[in-house]
């Protein structure tokens with residue numbers, strides 16, 4: 590059993606090495622995703638880390654539906670993920686508020702689950718934002734709705750349905766966000782943001798799902814011209830699976846384990862490819878960031894795109 594596992598790991602490692610191939614070409618594309626030199630980025634700001642003790646308990650995942658008894662540590666990790674997302678997204682929200690002056694900034698959280706992130710943003714900026722939560726599971730939508738009602742927030746609404754139904758409603762918004770948008774949901778969000786010229790701050794997960802044949806027929810990979818020049822679909826599929834590389838079950842100190850380094854490298858390729866493709870579809874400046882600390886989640890990439898209209902204002 591152990592030998593079979595080792596052989597499988599070795600096969601995957603070889604597959605991955607072959608897939609990455611010309612490291613130099615891949616690395617230079619990844620370098621394009623650094624934030625250096627882009628003066629327009631609102632920087633991550635740790636002062637945005639919520640002080641849970643002083644916020645209503647309904648905003649805190651540790652007091653909401655994430656029971657510590659069921660999965661120890663889950664609520665604490667969700668707290669850390671929210672803290673990291675808030676540090677990344679709140680400076681964007683504030684700059685957009687400045688841009689829109691008297692009008693509310695329209696924010697959509699996709700795949701919102703029970704709305705941890707969207708409701709937090711709506712609460713922190715009650716006077717100047719309008720937040721829509723898009724989620725297809727009725728059950729989690731009901732929990733989100735209950736939380737909104739108990740917090741008496743009038744600037745959040747729940748759209749209970751698939752992102753494609755939401756897209757057909759032709760709503761316009763300024764900023765799209767997600768926390769752990771699985772598989773092609775991230776691609777659907779990116780395409781929708783591009784079509785309405787909205788900026789985005791997304792944290793993807795479940796990369797391997799994108800390499801299923803039904804998903805490859807929806808989104809051809811690589812998505813960008815630049816990555817298509819250095820790898821074909823078969824190699825890119827190995828990268829997608831590599832991004833879900835097992836990091837060791839139950840080990841939350843994974844951030845310095847070699848398998849995590851491999852997975853992170855693959856995640857960066859997939860998300861850089863996504864960003865380069867949105868730059869092509871519409872006029873964006875893009876970069877990749879991470880949730881900090883990295884061990885709040887093995888899926889810790891933050892994919893950022895600023896639509897050019899905002900770049901001009903943010904450059905002032």
Ligand SMILES: C[S@@+](CC[C@H](N)C(=O)[O-])C[C@H]1O[C@@H](n2cnc3c(N)ncnc32)[C@H](O)[C@@H]1O
Nearest residue numbers: 700701702723724725726750751752768769774
């Ligand atoms: C991994 S969960 C993350 C939930 C939440 N953002 C959080 O961090 O707790 C992904 C969520 O996306 C929702 N989802 C997946 N695909 C979707 C789609 N096409 N349209 C709307 N929601 C979707 C799922 O139902 C699920 O609740």
